[in-house]
Amino acid sequence: MRSNETVPLSPEQSASAAAETSPRRVFVKTYGCQMNVYDSQRMADALAADGYQPTDTVEKADLVLLNTCHIREKAAEKVYSEIGRLRKKKLGGGLKNSDVLIGIAGCVAQAEGEEIIRRAPSVDLVIGPQTYHRLPDVVRRARAGEKVVETDYAVEDKFDHLPHPQPKIVRSRGVSAFLTVQEGCDKFCTFCVVPYTRGAEVSRSVAQIVAEAETLVAAGVREITLLGQNVNAWHGVGVDGRQSGLGELLFRLADIPGLARLRYTTSHPRDMDDALIEAHRDLAVLMPYLHLPVQSGSDRILKAMNRRHTAADYLRLVERIRKARPDIALSGDFIVGFPGETETDFADTLQLVRDVGYVQAYSFKYSPRPGTPGADLENQVPENRKDDRLQQLQAVLNAQNQSFAAGLVGATTDVLIEKPGRNAGQRVGRSPWLIPVVVDEKAGEIGDIVNVRITATGANSLFAETN
Ligand code: SAH
Ligand code: SF4
Ligand code: F3S
Numbered sequence: 533m534r535s536n537e538t539v540p541l542s543p544e545q546s547a548s549a550a551a552e553t554s555p556r557r558v559f560v561k562t563y564g565c566q567m568n569v570y571d572s573q574r575m576a577d578a579l580a581a582d583g584y585q586p587t588d589t590v591e592k593a594d595l596v597l598l599n600t601c602h603i604r605e606k607a608a609e610k611v612y613s614e615i616g617r618l619r620k621k622k623l624g625g626g627l628k629n630s631d632v633l634i635g636i637a638g639c640v641a642q643a644e645g646e647e648i649i650r651r652a653p654s655v656d657l658v659i660g661p662q663t664y665h666r667l668p669d670v671v672r673r674a675r676a677g678e679k680v681v682e683t684d685y686a687v688e689d690k691f692d693h694l695p696h697p698q699p700k701i702v703r704s705r706g707v708s709a710f711l712t713v714q715e716g717c718d719k720f721c722t723f724c725v726v727p728y729t730r731g732a733e734v735s736r737s738v739a740q741i742v743a744e745a746e747t748l749v750a751a752g753v754r755e756i757t758l759l760g761q762n763v764n765a766w767h768g769v770g771v772d773g774r775q776s777g778l779g780e781l782l783f784r785l786a787d788i789p790g791l792a793r794l795r796y797t798t799s800h801p802r803d804m805d806d807a808l809i810e811a812h813r814d815l816a817v818l819m820p821y822l823h824l825p826v827q828s829g830s831d832r833i834l835k836a837m838n839r840r841h842t843a844a845d846y847l848r849l850v851e852r853i854r855k856a857r858p859d860i861a862l863s864g865d866f867i868v869g870f871p872g873e874t875e876t877d878f879a880d881t882l883q884l885v886r887d888v889g890y891v892q893a894y895s896f897k898y899s900p901r902p903g904t905p906g907a908d909l910e911n912q913v914p915e916n917r918k919d920d921r922l923q924q925l926q927a928v929l930n931a932q933n934q935s936f937a938a939g940l941v942g943a944t945t946d947v948l949i950e951k952p953g954r955n956a957g958q959r960v961g962r963s964p965w966l967i968p969v970v971v972d973e974k975a976g977e978i979g980d981i982v983n984v985r986i987t988a989t990g991a992n993s994l995f996a997e998t999n
Pocket of ligand 1: 799
């Protein structure tokens, strides 16, 4: 008998062989910001290299990972209700097998650590954002019966150890991709948990970022959004050996052939330096859209929040950016009801919103977070007052959003075609200002950038015809 000749297997043998070779599956659910979206992808990549295939059906999973957010109380509580639902399903036989593992990653994992397993004993593993490269090992240990909590800050750089995404996986994720260039925060705004859950500010190297961007573009990506909790605090040593900031990095990335669009988020007003503003003036690939959170329009509240700039500083900055790039669209984040906020402070926020004019905004009621200085302040604002202010603010922001969209009707613009539309014969693309644009499928293929004329506005999208 030749050594590579196979002997037919009995039915039982072939069933067990199939079980051994059929891949394990991981289901990842992502909460919170874009950095979590990116991290979920990198975790899936690390597990793919270890034999786990992604599934979008929780019932088929051997491993369920919740990538969590701790930013507001509601966000954190959602995790525990989801764990409860999973536990019920697991006990009731609703999941693939009774030994499905439940893992908690992300900012709740980092903030609460072992406490999660005490409160929810059905959780098998807890892993913080700084140690995702150890995930395959953590899963193996959990599979062997250990309850694993991995939340120490790793001494090694996780990005040196995480595998690059495979071209096939990149393609399956579409023509727009995220790329984290910076993590963590040293700013310590008094309301915010991020400095505690994500640690100190760390920038990835230019070489690492360029290599990852090139991998993405080679696999068909046309648009890259650089991510960081404080993305414009990114700094590194450029090709010329000099210290450079995000502006210089954008110039370097703009040279990658095939890369058609660049964006970045989230930026802090204090880190908008001249080079970055020049990048908006000089780089056609840098989209005329900027997310620039201000949180409040009251100097008293900005000071209490430790934002370290005034409303006038912010308005001056907006003016400089608009001078460099007159068609830039701005979006922002706002918090209403920070401790001590009076009606006059809130009126200042409304005034700032009117002065700036936002095309898009995220606004929140202040949520006291354990361990942050804001939570210990007296004069917390009653919930009903927060509700009332949020409603007023959102009315102004929504009106601005709608008037921006209405003002686009009749205009021509470039659209990056991203995916099939909901109706047959349609495709959905992305405008420079992120608003989705519905076009006829004849307009172009996915990945094409086409010039269109906006004809109408929809609920959250625009309609357009090719020129
Ligand atoms: N690094 C970004 C913000 C990251 S958190 C920045 O500095 O702008 C995203 C948004 O969540 C914040 O901009 C803020 O508006 C909101 N947020 C953060 N902590 C909050 C809290 N305790 N309560 C309510 N909203 C909060
Ligand atoms: Fe949070 Fe402020 Fe840091 Fe933004 S800059 S992540 S709001 S502490
Ligand atoms: Fe939430 Fe963490 Fe992002 S707290 S907003 S997931 S950095």
